[in-house]
Amino acid sequence: MPIAIPCATRLTSVSRRCRRACPDCASSISTAITEQLLAKGVARFAIFQEAFRAPAAAVIASDRPFNVHFQRSGQRHVWTRESGPLLSFAERLGIPLPSGCRVGQCESCAVRILQGEVKHLHAAAPDEPDTCLTCQAIPISDLTLDA
Known part of the structure; x- marks a missing residue:
């Protein structure tokens, strides 16, 4: 299932379950990939997204329980x-x-x-x-x- 992906994204498909791994993709690229997968007949529930990045330090503003x-x-x-x-x-x-x-x-x-x-x-x-x-x-x- 070749899909045009405008970045260094890896796309794998196993039994029509697709996983997108994209470390630096903007949401517009992610949306474009999803739209292309849907157009190729992949069910929305079978499309997964992961973003790999170092988490920012969590700021929990409230001291309230x-x-x-x-x-x-x-x-x-x-x-x-x-x-x-x-x-x-x-x-x-x-x-x-x-x-x-x-x-x-x-x-x-x-x-x-x-x-x-x-x-x-x-x-x-x-x-x-x-x-x-x-x-x-x-x-x-x-x-x-x-x-």
């Missing part, structure tokens, strides 16, 4: 700035969340937000406004997760 409700597990806990991203916070509490982040399965930690808001520390938020990537999200209000 937030209540986090993990609805499926029925647990409620108080998140503080020292708690870090929601994935680490949940793991320390023994709450299982989906994740393959540490083995290169980016976006596998996506969890639906039922109520509240988060900030993503190292990347843009997911396309779906009611979803957070728990490996890099922190609450900026009281929060209820579908977890």
